[in-house]
Amino acid sequence: MPAIICLLLALHWGGSQYPWDSSRVTSLLxxxxxxxxxxxxxQHRMGDRATVPPRILKKRTVWSSAIFEFFIGACFLLAMYFLPFWFQAVKGASAVSSGIxxxxxxxxxxxxxxxxxxxxTSWGYYTPFIIGAAVLMPIGYGLMTTLNIDSGPAxxxxxQIIAGAGVGIGMQQPLTAVQVVLDIADVPTGTALIIFAQALGGALFVTAGNTVFSNRLVAFLAEYVPxxxxxxxxxxxxxxxxxxxAAQDVDGVVHAYNSALSNCFLVSTATASAAIFGAVMVEWKSVKGKNIEMAA
Incomplete structure (x- = not known):
């Protein structure tokens, strides 16, 4: 936890409140x-007494599912965080309307x-959905980078539907996968690891996305409305x-906002693309005959 807090603070402060080469940021990193x-x-020395015993992490499906879930949490939460900003700044929507x-x-x-x-549940295999998600998500989030002032509802x-479909078919599958490959006594630890990976990915990359947005917005403002x-x-x-x-500067400011947010969606696209590295390593096993709780 201290390591994660240090990393989050460094990502949050770097380039926005303090230069990346400042003593505060470099010390935290x-x-x-x-x-x-x-x-x-x-954790390795503690063996079976560790928070996450090595026998669990040695399971290929466990660590690959954690990698996949880390990146799916990153791309999904990034988009969910910044897309309302796009509606508000570029489309002129209110906070409530942007949520709708x-x-x-x-x-x-x-x-x-x-x-x-x-x-x-009926077919038995979850791996195709994990791989399918790793294909659909980069397409959806990649398309979001093309959004501009003239983009219509279509x-x-x-x-959003394409990106959401990718997230939907993939996000819960790792929770099913770890229940299939782990002994019943290890399932709580395995599922907790997957949930932690998802939350960590979201926390790290939303923080990083904020830094990207702040830095790029200032740069684009200097370019469009110096x-x-x-x-x-x-x-x-x-x-x-x-x-x-001033009224004559609104278009330039909106263009700067749009360009900065496009950079944030690029980060979503990159993390969504990286999910494939975990997806292709998940073992092809069936839930048939397994006593598991399907995530919904």
Whole structure:
């Protein structure tokens, strides 16, 4: 936990509040880099008394599922966090309206999660859905990088559905996979590891995404409207930019916001693409004959 806190603080401060080469940021990165190997070493020495016993991590499906879930948590939470900003800043939606406009992704996640759970229960195999998710997600999030001021509902609804479908068919499958390959006594630890990986991926990359957004927004403001004070735009927030700058500068500020958010969606696309490295390593096993609880 201390290592993760140090890493999160470094990612949050780096490039925004303090330069990346500042003593605060570099110290936190070095401390995190030191504590993580120490934690791994201690866990290895403790054996079966470790928080996550090595016998669990040695299971191919467990560590590959954790990798997959780490990246799916990263790409999904990144998009869920920044997409409302796009609706507010670029489309001029209110905070409430931006939440409503985000429903297509949430609804598709829920529907495809339920549908994939039903199919896995009857068919038995979950690995194809994990691989399918690793293919669909980069497509959906990659398409989101093309969103611009002129994008209509067909684009932002359709792109959300594609990304949500990928997340929906894949997000819950690792929880099923670890129940298949682990002994019943190890299942609670295995499922906790998967949930932790998902939460960690989201926390790390939302923090990193904030840094990317802040840095790129300032850079794009300097490019599109160099005479506008970036601090005024940042302080106004996504919903207040139209009232914070002169009318002739609104288009430039909106373009800067759109470009900065496109960079955030690129991070989502990259993490979604990285999920394939975990997906292809998950073993092909059936849930048939296994006493498991299907995630819904």
């Amino acid at each position: 070095l401390l995190s880099g030191f504590l993580i190997p120490v934690f791994i070493y201690v 406009m985000n429903i297509p992704m949430l609804l598709s996640v829920v529907l495809f999660t339920v549908a994939s759970g039903i199919i896995v 684009a932002w609804i359709g792109f 005479h506008v004070d970036p601090q005024v735009v940042v302080s106004a927030g996504a919903t207040g930019i139209r009232g914070a700058v």
